[in-house]
Amino acid sequence: MKKLILILLTFMPFLTKAQVTLIPDPVLEQRLVSLGIDSDGVVNGQILTADAQNTTQLSLESGHGTLTDFTGLEAFINCEEIESYFNDIQTINLIPLTKLKKLHLTNSMLRSIDLSGNINLESLYIGNGLYVKFWNPNDIEFLDLSNNNNLKHINLYSLYGLRQINLKNHNAHSLNITLGNEQDFSYNICIEVDDAVAATNGTAPYDTWNVIDTQNGSHFFSVNCALSVEKFVTENFKIYPNPATEYVAIEQKETKDVTLQSVQILDSSGKWIKSVKDNFNKIDVSNLSKGMYLFVIQTDKGNKTEKIIIK
Structure with a gap:
């Protein structure tokens, strides 16, 4: 018995x-x-994990130095509010934080975020601040909020790269969305919903939604943003000849609020070959080997990929 007690005390x-x-x-x-x-x-x-679990509010401004890694925040499972300002984070894992109601992430280097687990989220602010110009614009292009049905306030001001927002399944009594930027170019954001006609006309259940397009911002509703963007680019640009031998031309059919920014050329395996940023009316392909290539037409409204045969 004494030996057993000694062993227990040791361990x-x-x-x-x-x-x-x-x-x-x-x-x-x-x-x-x-x-x-x-x-x-x-x-x-x-x-201590208990310290994290006992926290309900977290404010992480850059006054104590710039944060670059948010590893560990996933342990704050009882946190209801998180604010982060002027930090160099690119990713953040908040999926386990199911009680989170308020999330403000401004002036960061955030490239992606998964909010599918934050089903109680009510206020979301991801941007660069209303009074800060050209400060580390986020690179987020697509935001899926289809699982965040309790959202009431979404502020996405100055997300320069944002092109699509998925707001399907939303039945919130009221929803306020702020879009726009302070740059010199305008862009059109596709908002994916269950009923694009009702959303466009402002009828139920979207009659209590308020989408604010601030400076240089605009939006449209669609049941499938991916197809809408591709159709928009197709209607505005013509690419020829196909097959091609010497050059490929990209001709803009209309000047309807869309800007051709660049063309990325990839081989059939998806390997990047080169980038074209000017002279779109005569892109030299004479030095390309024979075969099939992917031409990714990049515009301020979205991208479209065309298959081009080089003979």
């Missing part, structure tokens, strides 16, 4: 050791220390 510290969550970014951990969240008060690459 007891390991059995009772508290769970920890790794925080690889020292700037983030220092912020957690300053907020009184990291209870050990030491920047050592980890916090």
Whole structure:
């Protein structure tokens, strides 16, 4: 019996050791220390998981240095509000935070975000701030909010790359959406909904939606944004000849608020060959080997891919 007690006492510290969550970014951990969240008060690459789970609000501005890694935030499962300003983050995992109601991520380098698990989200602000010009514009092109049915406020101002928003399945009593930017070019955002006609006409259930197009912003509704963008590009541009030997021309049929930005040429396997940013009316293909190529027509309204045969 004494031997058994001794063995239990020997292993007891390991059995009772508290769970920890790794925080690889020292700037983030220092912020957690300053907020009184990291209870050990030491920047050592980890916090008690219990500390994270006891947190309901989190403000992460850049006053203590620039954050580059948000690894560890997934442990804050009871957090209801997160605000982050002027941080160099490109990805963030918030899927486990099912209680999250308010998310403000401004002036970041965010390239993608998955909000499918944040079903209680009510307020979303992803942009670069109303009063900040040309500051690290986000590279997000597509935003899927089809699983966030409780959203009431969506502010996407200054998301210069944004082209599509999926708002299918939304039955919110009211929804306010802010779009636009401070750059010198305009763009048209496709909002994917269940009934494009009703949304366009402002009839139920979209009669309580309010889409605000600020400077240089515009939008349209569609049940399938991917097909709508492709159709729009097809209607505005003609590419010929096909097959081609010496050159390929891209002719703009109309000047209807659309700008051809570049053409990416890829081989049949998807390997990038070259980029064309001017002289679209005569793109030299004489040095390309015979075969099939993909011409990705990139416009400010979206992209379309054409198969071109080089003889």
